[in-house]
Amino acid sequence: MQVADLSDGVDPSLAVNLCGVELANPTILASGILGTCTGVLRRVARNGAGAVTIKSIGMDPRSGHNNPTVIAFEAGLMNAVGYSNPGAEVALEQFAGIDDVGVPVIGSVIGTEPDDFARVIDIIGALPFAAFELPLSCPHTPGFGLLAGQGTPEATEAIAKAVRKATDKPVIVKVSPSVSRLGDVARAAEAGGADAICAVNSLGPGMLVDIETRQPILDFKVGGVTGPALRPIALRCVYDIYEAVKIPIIGVGGISTGRHAIEMMMVGAAAVGIGSGVYYEGVGVFGDVCREMRGWMADNGVSSLSEIVGVAHG
Amino acid sequence: MVELPRAFRVLSVESEGEGVSSLWLDGRIEYAPGQFVMVWLPREGGKPYAVSYREENRFAITVKERGPVSAMLARIEPGTHIGVRGPYGRGFDLREKGCIVAGSVGIATVAAIKDMYPAMPLLIGARTAAELMYAERFKDMRIFTDDGSAGARGFPTEALPGLLDGGGIEVVYTCGPEPMMAAVFRLCEERNIECQASLERYMKCGFGVCGQCACDGLLVCQDGPVFGSGVLRKLGDFGEAALRKDGRRVSVGEYAQAGSVQNPEPEDPAS
Numbered sequence: 001m002q003v004a005d006l007s008d009g010v011d012p013s014l015a016v017n018l019c020g021v022e023l024a025n026p027t028i029l030a031s032g033i034l035g036t037c038t039g040v041l042r043r044v045a046r047n048g049a050g051a052v053t054i055k056s057i058g059m060d061p062r063s064g065h066n067n068p069t070v071i072a073f074e075a076g077l078m079n080a081v082g083y084s085n086p087g088a089e090v091a092l093e094q095f096a097g098i099d100d101v102g103v104p105v106i107g108s109v110i111g112t113e114p115d116d117f118a119r120v121i122d123i124i125g126a127l128p129f130a131a132f133e134l135p136l137s138c139p140h141t142p143g144f145g146l147l148a149g150q151g152t153p154e155a156t157e158a159i160a161k162a163v164r165k166a167t168d169k170p171v172i173v174k175v176s177p178s179v180s181r182l183g184d185v186a187r188a189a190e191a192g193g194a195d196a197i198c199a200v201n202s203l204g205p206g207m208l209v210d211i212e213t214r215q216p217i218l219d220f221k222v223g224g225v226t227g228p229a230l231r232p233i234a235l236r237c238v239y240d241i242y243e244a245v246k247i248p249i250i251g252v253g254g255i256s257t258g259r260h261a262i263e264m265m266m267v268g269a270a271a272v273g274i275g276s277g278v279y280y281e282g283v284g285v286f287g288d289v290c291r292e293m294r295g296w297m298a299d300n301g302v303s304s305l306s307e308i309v310g311v312a313h314g
Numbered sequence: 315m316v317e318l319p320r321a322f323r324v325l326s327v328e329s330e331g332e333g334v335s336s337l338w339l340d341g342r343i344e345y346a347p348g349q350f351v352m353v354w355l356p357r358e359g360g361k362p363y364a365v366s367y368r369e370e371n372r373f374a375i376t377v378k379e380r381g382p383v384s385a386m387l388a389r390i391e392p393g394t395h396i397g398v399r400g401p402y403g404r405g406f407d408l409r410e411k412g413c414i415v416a417g418s419v420g421i422a423t424v425a426a427i428k429d430m431y432p433a434m435p436l437l438i439g440a441r442t443a444a445e446l447m448y449a450e451r452f453k454d455m456r457i458f459t460d461d462g463s464a465g466a467r468g469f470p471t472e473a474l475p476g477l478l479d480g481g482g483i484e485v486v487y488t489c490g491p492e493p494m495m496a497a498v499f500r501l502c503e504e505r506n507i508e509c510q511a512s513l514e515r516y517m518k519c520g521f522g523v524c525g526q527c528a529c530d531g532l533l534v535c536q537d538g539p540v541f542g543s544g545v546l547r548k549l550g551d552f553g554e555a556a557l558r559k560d561g562r563r564v565s566v567g568e569y570a571q572a573g574s575v576q577n578p579e580p581e582d583p584a585s
């Protein structure tokens with residue numbers, strides 16, 4: 001990496017404004033990685049994340065699936081955690097300290113019916129979440145996401161509408177890479193009042209088998225694929241969504257370097273989620289990605305990220 | 315980088331005491347005392363365990379029957395294959411001039427230290443004589459039982475001050491119920507003696523991504539399971555709070571009861 005020559009007048013800024021939320025940099029901790037309590041969220045913030053997303057909360061507590069729940073194979077991670085969470089009432093207490101985290105905190109909310117999502121927000125909305133993210137796209141939990149038919153344009157619009165009524169905060173809809181009409185799903189979220197799209201949730205589901213015990217390794221047998229295997233899919237999804245909607249996109253899927261982040265922004269992401277990158281590079285990945293981005297920007301005369309968002313489109 | 319189980323054949327299951335057995339596995343594993351492995355019983359579940367015995371061509375985990383998975387592991391048929399991922403985590407910083415305080419099945423975690431330093435004093439607390447483990451393995455252990463049915467009646471922490479005040483001990487290694495370890499740590503702090511505690515938390519991934527084992531901002535699977543005095547001093551959740559399987563933060567007392575046969579984890583609604 002060349003040392004940046006700032007005398008050229010290029011002072012790269014990573015600051016982004018996402019739906020009115022000011023982020024010092026575009027890296028966001030993805031939901032489902034680490035975000036189980038405020039102590040860990042604070043640690044991620046200290047390690048350079050521009051924002052953090054909590055682990056998804058629903059109305060009722062869930063233990064989630066039995067172990068094995070997360071494994072890593074040669075091209076990524078595979079998980080079937082199953083939306084374990086303490087439920088909205090407990091989450092209200094457990095995340096009470098989020099204003100100490102130091103960066104904006106996004107509340108991820110799940111539900112089985114459109115009204116569930118709104119009910120969760122009615123409860124945890126008392127906390128200073130910067131935005132709410134609705135994953136409508138989990139491939140491996142019965143009752144939620146794809147297994148509950150939430151990945152259709154119709155369901156997406158209904159859920160976005162229900163949540164739109166429940167909060168003035170920015171509403172982010174997180175979509176699946178596995179749905180057939182992704183552009184329509186994104187447009188439905190936009191029509192329902194969503195302020196941003198998060199693309200994408202995990203891929204698949206997939207399966208891995210241990211040949212000595214002759215059993216699928218995850219206890220749920222199948223799981224969502226993330227990490228490097230997901231990255232080209234996520235890039236293509238963000239590219240397609242960018243053509244379909246006007247609202248900003250958080251691009252997520254296998255990002256672990258500054259170059260990956262810039263690539264994702266070039267296909268249309270205004271900010272980037274990092275999840276599996278924590279496995280590959282450690283919790284310091286956020287600061288490392290930012291340093292690399294600034295270095296690339298300085299080398300290429302880019303002073304603001306708005307100069308590169310979507311430039312891969314003709 | 316992969317996190318996939320290696321299959322090992324169960325050679326035998328040996329009783330270590332009431333409700334406790336060691337599963338001997340055919341093969342070798344790299345392992346530093348204080349680390350853990352994620353054990354997978356296909357179709358049943360997976361849990362973290364210490365490697366409690368390590369020999370040339372076989373090794374063992376010691377399982378206390380508590381909940382559904384440990385109960386099935388204890389009844390496993392020799393010849394069955396189970397999966398082992400890891401080893402994971404940060405182990406003990408080993409030194410000769412130490413002593414060990416263990417409680418209940420925590421002795422399985424510190425056994426590797428005693429194997430390495432056979433002369434190191436080992437204080438063990440068990441509820442009753444029937445539940446006492448490794449009495450033949452470590453004949454010079456100082457035994458304490460709640461009911462006095464073996465050794466002295468009381469807790470190993472009662473003997474620790476005398477042992478430390480006698481001099482010659484630079485570090486205390488401890489593993490057992492968290493209130494016991496917190497008491498050991500306090501006694502060490504009072505005497506400016508280093509303490510290394512091996513913590514236990516509910517785990518899912520075991521390799522630093524899911525956040526299930528969070529203890530304040532640290533992950534027991536990666537930053538621990540062994541934590542030294544410098545960290546323990548600042549670790550507010552040590553001796554205080556742990557996350558249940560659903561991620562709810564509860565007292566260590568409530569956590570210790572959760573997931574047992576008497577107090578099973580609630581089933582998620584079938585959808």
